[in-house]
Amino acid sequence: MQIPEPEITITSLIDAAHQERTEKPRAHMGCSTLGHHCERWLWLSFRWAVVEKFQGRILRLFRRGFNEEDTIISDLRAIGMSVNGTQRRVDFGSHVSGSLDGIGKGVPGAPKTEHVLEFKTHSLKSFNDLEKNGVAKSKPQHFTQCQVYMFGTELKRALYVAVCKDDDRIYTERLELDRDHAIKAIDKGQRLALTDRLPPPISTDPTWFECKMCPGHDFCHGSKTTKQVNCRTCSHITPLSDSTWHCAKWDAIVPTDAQHIGCESHVIHPDLVPWKRLEGPSDWVAVYEIDGHGIANGEPGEGVYASKELLANAAACVAGDPLVMGLRKLWDGRVVG
Numbered sequence: 001m002q003i004p005e006p007e008i009t010i011t012s013l014i015d016a017a018h019q020e021r022t023e024k025p026r027a028h029m030g031c032s033t034l035g036h037h038c039e040r041w042l043w044l045s046f047r048w049a050v051v052e053k054f055q056g057r058i059l060r061l062f063r064r065g066f067n068e069e070d071t072i073i074s075d076l077r078a079i080g081m082s083v084n085g086t087q088r089r090v091d092f093g094s095h096v097s098g099s100l101d102g103i104g105k106g107v108p109g110a111p112k113t114e115h116v117l118e119f120k121t122h123s124l125k126s127f128n129d130l131e132k133n134g135v136a137k138s139k140p141q142h143f144t145q146c147q148v149y150m151f152g153t154e155l156k157r158a159l160y161v162a163v164c165k166d167d168d169r170i171y172t173e174r175l176e177l178d179r180d181h182a183i184k185a186i187d188k189g190q191r192l193a194l195t196d197r198l199p200p201p202i203s204t205d206p207t208w209f210e211c212k213m214c215p216g217h218d219f220c221h222g223s224k225t226t227k228q229v230n231c232r233t234c235s236h237i238t239p240l241s242d243s244t245w246h247c248a249k250w251d252a253i254v255p256t257d258a259q260h261i262g263c264e265s266h267v268i269h270p271d272l273v274p275w276k277r278l279e280g281p282s283d284w285v286a287v288y289e290i291d292g293h294g295i296a297n298g299e300p301g302e303g304v305y306a307s308k309e310l311l312a313n314a315a316a317c318v319a320g321d322p323l324v325m326g327l328r329k330l331w332d333g334r335v336v337g
Contacts, residue, residue, distance in 0.1 A: 015056020022059065025051050027256045028243070029193045031090065031098025031152075034185040035144025038202040041216050042192050046095070048260075049226040049233050049272050052215040064165065065121040069101055072119045072161050075170075081106040083117065090152030094190035095243045100149050107159055107174065115174070116149045116158040118142065127164035127171065135160050135173050144185045146175050151182035194239050198271035224274035229307045231259035235267040235286060249284055265299045266307040273310075293318050302329055309335040 025048050036042055044050040054062070073083045085103035102117040120142060122130060130138040135146070146158040158175040192199065203211050206221035219226065231237050236249040237259075244253045249265050267286045270277045275288035285298035288310070295317055300306040305317045316324065316335045327333050 012056075015060070018056040018059040018063075019054075022054070024260055027259075028098075029096045029189045031096070031148045031189075032141070032145045034096070034148060034189045035141035037140075037210055038214070038216075039188070039192055039199040040201045040220065041214060042189070043195070043199050044216050044219065046193055047232045047269075047272075048228055048230050049269075050216045050219050051228055061165075068121050068163055069119050072163065073102065076104060076117075076161075079108070088153075090149060091243075092148075092152065092186050092190065093243060094241045095193035095239060096186055096189040097243075098145070098149065098152075100153070103153065103155070104159055107157075110157065110174070113157050114155050116146060116153060116155050118146050118149070118158060118160050120160070120162045121165050122162055124164060124166040127162060127166070127169065130162055131169075131171050135175065143175070144181065147178055147182040148185055150175075150177040151179060151186070190241075194241060196238065225311065226268070226272040227311060229266055229268075229311065230262045231266075233266075233269050233272055234262065234307075235269050236265070236284070264306060267298050268307045268310065290314055291318050300334065306334060312337040 025045070029042070029046050033042060033045070041050075045052075069086075073086070076083055082105045083102045084105075085100060087099045087101075088103065089097060089099050091097040100116060101119045104115045104117045105111075105113070107113065107115050120139075126138075132138070136143045142160065146160060150156065150158050156177040158177075160173045160175060162171040163169070164171075201211070201220045202208070204221075205211070206217065211217055211221065214220075226233050231245065231247065231254050234247075236247050237254065238246050238248065240246055245259060246252070247254050249263075265284060267284070268288075270286070273288065275290050278287040278289055278294055280287045280296065280298075285296050285304060287294045287296050289295075290310075295310065295314070296304040297307060297310055298304050300309065310317055313335050324335065328335065
């Protein structure tokens with residue numbers, strides 16, 4: 001007789017454990033993202049304005065892909081290849097960098113040529129398409145990643161190794177350096193990392209196939225509002241070409257850990273809300289027109305609302321209920337959702 005599953009299952013607990021230890025968004029513009037089709041998504045992601053959340057099952061799939069790297073390396077060494085330089089970084093400046101899966105030598109057909117190694121796992125559908133069409137057509141983002149890594153290591157060949165998670169088939173493809181492609185991708189990443197303004201979307205049609213499954217879909221085609229309050233969504237911060245971030249409010253370089261936290265003087269970047277920005281009383285306080293009212297945003301005080309308050313409940317800030325405002329002033333309270 002099968003024992004029935006409890007209401008809270010082992011699977012749900014495992015998935016919840018994975019979700020609880022989700023890593024913070026990466027600090028740099030990753031080489032693995034440079035081939036993405038939408039410049040707006042790259043900017044939003046780099047600015048931590050839209051942070052993609054994954055279910056526990058998906059996080060376990062990511063773990064499987066990461067763990068597969070050691071297996072692939074073991075298999076390559078078993079056929080006589082040497083594998084070195086795992087997680088070697090390439091840094092192009094202006095916030096663009098990435099880590100290689102490795103550098104290999106002894107590739108059959110070109111035993112003396114060093115190759116950038118790139119390892120990926122695929123679903124059955126994805127793998128079949130890759131096998132049919134090749135990396136450049138089937139996985140342009142992976143193709144660009146390989147090109148950038150070749151350029152960064154001054155190598156002219158890459159070996160792409162893919163494993164099908166459904167049946168363990170292996171697909172390999174040798175790629176040749178395309179310098180123009182790599183330089184164009186790096187230039188795009190640097191330009192997007194350093195620009196202060198939100199790029200246009202790839203489409204204004206919410207049903208467009210490249211938009212429908214995008215984590216930024218609600219932002220672009222719905223709310224037009226970020227849910228994130230951190231230094232990178234603040235009007236006072238500027239990304240610099242030496243890969244640091246400068247805060248005008250405090251006239252200081254802000255370390256990455258502090259960027260995740262932000263400060264009470266946060267002012268929402270005007271491109272990350274749908275409201276019209278009006279002239280403020282100072283450089284450190286913005287005024288946004290919300291439902292016909294001018295609402296001040298900055299370090300909280302009487303008549304000035306913190307970014308978290310506006311993003312949690314802009315309507316309450318506009319309404320200005322005397323009781324709520326009185327409690328806010330008396331107890332240094334905050335408006336919440």
